[in-house]
Amino acid sequence: xxxxxxxxxxxxxxxxxxxxxxxxxxxxxxxxxxxxxxxxxxxxxxxxxxxxxxxxxxxxxxxxxxxxxxxxxxxxxxxxxxxxxxxxxxxxxxxxxxxxxxxxxxxxxxxxxxxxxxxxxxxxxxxxxxxxxxxxxxxxxxxxxxxxxxxxxxxxxxxxxxxxxxxxxxxxxxxxxxxxxxxxxxxxxxxxxxxxxxxxxxxxxxxxxxxxxxxxxxxxxxxxxxxxxxxxxxxxxxxxxxxxxxxxxxxxxxxxxxxxxxxxxxxxxxxxxxxxxxxxxxxxxxxxxxxxxxxxxxxxxxxxxxxxxxxxxxxxxxxxxxxxxxxxxxxxxxxxxxxxxxxxxxxxxxxxxxxxxxxxxx
Amino acid sequence: xxxxxxxxxxxxxxxxxxxxxxxxxxxxxxxxxxxxxxxxxxxxxxxxxxxxxxxxxxxxxxxxxxxxxxxxxxxxxxxxxxxxxxxxxxxxxxxxxxxxxxxxxxxxxxxxxxxxxxxxxxxxxxxxxxxxxxxxxxxxxxxxxxxxxxxxxxxxxxxxxxxxxxxxxxxxxxxxxxxxxxxxxxxxxxxxxxxxxxxxxxxxxxxxxxxxxxxxxxxxxxxxxxxxxxxxxxxxxxxxxxxxxxxxxxxxxxxxxxxxxxxxxxxxxxxxxxxxxxxxxxxxxxxxxxxxxxxxxxxxx
Numbered sequence: 001x002x003x004x005x006x007x008x009x010x011x012x013x014x015x016x017x018x019x020x021x022x023x024x025x026x027x028x029x030x031x032x033x034x035x036x037x038x039x040x041x042x043x044x045x046x047x048x049x050x051x052x053x054x055x056x057x058x059x060x061x062x063x064x065x066x067x068x069x070x071x072x073x074x075x076x077x078x079x080x081x082x083x084x085x086x087x088x089x090x091x092x093x094x095x096x097x098x099x100x101x102x103x104x105x106x107x108x109x110x111x112x113x114x115x116x117x118x119x120x121x122x123x124x125x126x127x128x129x130x131x132x133x134x135x136x137x138x139x140x141x142x143x144x145x146x147x148x149x150x151x152x153x154x155x156x157x158x159x160x161x162x163x164x165x166x167x168x169x170x171x172x173x174x175x176x177x178x179x180x181x182x183x184x185x186x187x188x189x190x191x192x193x194x195x196x197x198x199x200x201x202x203x204x205x206x207x208x209x210x211x212x213x214x215x216x217x218x219x220x221x222x223x224x225x226x227x228x229x230x231x232x233x234x235x236x237x238x239x240x241x242x243x244x245x246x247x248x249x250x251x252x253x254x255x256x257x258x259x260x261x262x263x264x265x266x267x268x269x270x271x272x273x274x275x276x277x278x279x280x281x282x283x284x285x286x287x288x289x290x291x292x293x294x295x296x297x298x299x300x301x302x303x304x305x306x307x308x309x310x311x312x313x314x315x316x317x318x319x320x321x322x323x324x325x326x327x328x329x330x331x332x333x334x335x336x337x338x339x340x341x342x343x344x345x346x347x348x349x350x351x352x353x354x355x356x357x358x359x360x361x362x
Numbered sequence: 363x364x365x366x367x368x369x370x371x372x373x374x375x376x377x378x379x380x381x382x383x384x385x386x387x388x389x390x391x392x393x394x395x396x397x398x399x400x401x402x403x404x405x406x407x408x409x410x411x412x413x414x415x416x417x418x419x420x421x422x423x424x425x426x427x428x429x430x431x432x433x434x435x436x437x438x439x440x441x442x443x444x445x446x447x448x449x450x451x452x453x454x455x456x457x458x459x460x461x462x463x464x465x466x467x468x469x470x471x472x473x474x475x476x477x478x479x480x481x482x483x484x485x486x487x488x489x490x491x492x493x494x495x496x497x498x499x500x501x502x503x504x505x506x507x508x509x510x511x512x513x514x515x516x517x518x519x520x521x522x523x524x525x526x527x528x529x530x531x532x533x534x535x536x537x538x539x540x541x542x543x544x545x546x547x548x549x550x551x552x553x554x555x556x557x558x559x560x561x562x563x564x565x566x567x568x569x570x571x572x573x574x575x576x577x578x579x580x581x582x583x584x585x586x587x588x589x590x591x592x593x594x595x596x597x598x599x600x601x602x603x604x605x606x607x608x609x610x611x612x613x614x615x616x617x618x619x620x621x622x623x624x625x626x627x628x629x630x631x632x633x634x635x636x637x638x639x640x641x642x643x644x645x646x647x648x649x650x651x652x653x654x655x656x657x658x659x660x661x662x663x
Contacts, residue, residue: 064463135644139651144397144462148598149644155595156633156640163633274595278470285467319478325471329464330457 026199030192039263040307042195044300046259049198049205051283051299052292053252056209057245058281059290060218062225063142065246066277067132067150068253070157071125073272075254077161078121079261080174081111087177094176099166108167114181121258122251129250130243137239137246142228154277161269173268185265198259202296205252209292212248221245279321285328288335297336364507369624375513377620378520379582382575383593384600384612385527386568392606393544393564396455397466400473401597402590404569406480407446408439408576409585413484413491415439429494432577436519439573447569451562459561473590480587488584497581512581519578523571528609530567540564603643605653614654619643 030038050072057063084093085108091097092104110116132153136146161168168174183190212218224231224238231238261267270276279302287298302324310317332339383405390398398404412435419431450472458465497515500508531537542550543560551557572590579589596619604615619639626635647653 064466132644135648139648141647141651144391144466145602145647145651147397147463147466148595148602149647151595152599152640152643156636159633159636163631274591278467281467315478315481318474322471322474322478325474326454326468329468329471330454333464 023203027196030195035188035191038195039191040304041300042191042198042263043260044303045195045198045202046256046263047280047283047303048256048296048299049202049259050253050256050280051287051295052202052205052209053249053256054280055284055287055289055292055295056212056252057242057249058284059292059295060213060225061221061242061245063242063246064147064281065150065249066147066274066281067153068249068280069272069274069277070154071129071250071253072257072260072276072280073157073161073267073269074125074128075121075257076261076267076271077168077174077257078111078117078124078254079258080177080267081108082114082117083177083180083261084174085112087179093169093174095169095172096166101166105167118258122254125254125257126247126251130247133243133246134239137242140228140239151274151277154272154274158269158273161272169268171269173266173271175266175268178265180262185262194259194262198263201255201259205255206292206296208248209252212245213292217241217244282321282325282328284335286324286335288337291335291337294335294337301336364504367503367507369628370621371509371513373621373624374517374617375620376624377616378517379575379578380593380596380600380620381613381616382516382520382523382571382578383597384604384616385523385609386571386575387597388601388604388606388609388612389527389568389571390565391462391601393540394455394561395460395462395465396458396565397462397469397598398455398565398568399466399470399594400450400476401469401569401572402592402594403473403476403480404443404447404572405576405579405590405593406477406585406587408443408573409491409580409589410480410484410576411435411439411442411573412577412580413489413585416491429496432494432497435580436574436577439577440570441573443573443576444566444570447572448562448566450569451565455565456558456561477587477591484587486587488586490584491580493581516578516581519574523574524609524613527571531609536560536563599640599643601653603646603653605650605655608655611653611655 029041033041050068054065054068057065088094092101096104110120132150136149141149162171164170178185180190183193185194213221220231220236220238220241224236224241228238257267283299283302284295285298286302287296288294305320306317309320328335334342383401386404387398387401390396390401412432415435415438416431419428419434423431450469454468454472455465458468493512497511500510501514502508529537531540539550539555539560540563542553542555543557547557550560576585576589579585600612600615600619602615603618604611604613622642623635623639626638630638650656
């Protein structure tokens with residue numbers, strides 16, 4: 001009932017059952033995982049928040065952004081700046097001292113307060129996305145052109161963050177903090193708390209995106225993905241809807257970045273560069289674009305695979321990642337969820353009404 | 363004054379390299395609507411071909427012949443990269459025509475794999491290529507202005523490649539077919555042009571040019587598995603700025619970005635310079651969203 005109200009989607013009974021079971025299992029995860037594994041899971045869930053936002057614009061809006069690393073990074077840096085200031089107390093952050101900075105730069109000041117940092121961590125990326133979206137969508141810069149521009153944005157922001165070492169910590173990024181609001185970030189109890197916060201944030205992000213997708217905004221978004229000019233002829237301004245979705249997506253990426261930093265304890269330009277940005281796209285592609293749940297599945301699965309493969313065979317990961325891109329794009333354009341509904345529908349055709357609910361998903 | 367001359371020369375030099383890289387991209391993007399993110403890796407293949415050619419010359423040829431290796435290397439890099447590109451087109455790209463975003467992702471995956479393979483074969487650290495002795499030194503205009511021969515050579519090389527491309531596209535039968543396919547694929551097919559063959563050939567030529575670019579880059583510094591990724595985004599910006607469909611757009615885009623990049627970087631810093639160039643490109647696209655030169659069509663979705 002609550003779920004029905006939240007997602008604004010009636011859904012079938014078996015689907016709701018499935019959801020409740022999944023949610024229950026997720027809530028019980030801390031009981032039967034080691035703290036290390038729980039930490040990993042938290043990290044994957046944080047990244048899944050970003051994937052949901054990315055799916056909102058790519059799956060439903062047809063806008064491929066290779067720049068989400070930037071939005072993720074801005075959120076992560078916002079949180080890291082707060083943590084760093086908190087850890088340094090009255091004195092300057094250590095790396096500033098090494099670079100010969102004597103006074104705290106003005107734009108670091110707001111990050112002294114936790115609520116401000118929290119807010120800015122989502123607002124800054126959303127604002128950047130809004131500005132970029134406004135200038136590009138308004139002029140009908142679409143498709144590949146937009147994608148390449150976002151990629152250039154990544155290049156620039158990374159160069160900027162590396163270049164302005166005295167303000168951002170350069171290539172090393174921001175690290176060297178271990179407590180938030182008095183809680184030790186490495187303590188098991190904090191880890192469990194973080195896990196639940198991340199889980200709740202992911203659920204919130206999912207519900208938000210689900211509501212957007214089911215609303216009229218979502219319909220216009222989907223329509224402009226499929227035929228932008230026709231939408232325009234009908235009297236809508238697609239660019240407004242796209243800009244809105246892009247900004248939401250950017251804000252969610254910022255939120256993901258903040259939770260990621262809390263879990264991992266470091267953020268550096270290499271985590272927001274071109275390779276991570278494009279990896280994010282693969283999460284959505286593998287899970288299945290245009291199905292929000294697919295984005296979550298893809299993000300968790302691929303990151304788990306990455307952890308597993310890089311542990312066993314560090315060089316192999318890039319090879320696997322590259323191969324996955326080719327396989328997913330050529331052989332399964334609808335991703336895992338597409339594959340699943342295909343299997344399910346062929347099963348139900350054979351055996352009657354096995355999984356009508358699954359077909360509804362796609 | 364001397365400062366200005368050097369600036370202009372540096373700008374030209376950067377532009378010429380960008381142009382060489384963007385040329386291949388523009389051809390494949392314009393013709394087939396395929397974004398080839400593995401272009402950077404084709405550059406890498408060209409660079410490593412040069413490295414291997416040099417190794418073969420030192421091992422099997424008389425010492426006095428060594429200086430000529432670079433000419434051979436240019437040919438070898440073109441052929442090897444073209445062959446790899448042709449293979450790539452046959453195996454993968456042909457499934458992705460008309461799906462630019464998908465082709466972007468898939469070719470990016472290919473690029474990643476190629477990089478990793480190069481790392482397995484040649485090792486992760488950079489390797490250096492000895493440039494031929496006739497390219498050492500520079501042309502002294504005044505006592506303080508010395509234009510390095512290497513950079514001059516690259517500019518000349520780019521001019522030659524550009525002329526060759528122009529002649530190919532606008533003066534040969536093959537080139538006319540290529541333009542026909544570009545403007546209206548189905549109509550060209552109806553008139554008896556084998557669009558499949560044109561596609562394969564075009565992709566191979568685009569890749570070959572990337573190989574030449576790789577060969578040229580060996581003159582400027584050591585080469586490594588990720589040498590191509592360093593240039594690829596800038597090269598795409600050239601294509602976006604220049605517009606798709608005409609060579610002149612790519613030339614103008616490369617000149618614009620190369621010169622402005624150099625200028626901004628001298629007067630500000632490397633990172634701020636990049637930001638300014640990006641801001642200028644976005645601003646420019648407010649005015650001309652399809653780039654400087656765009657083919658006029660009446661098509662609507």
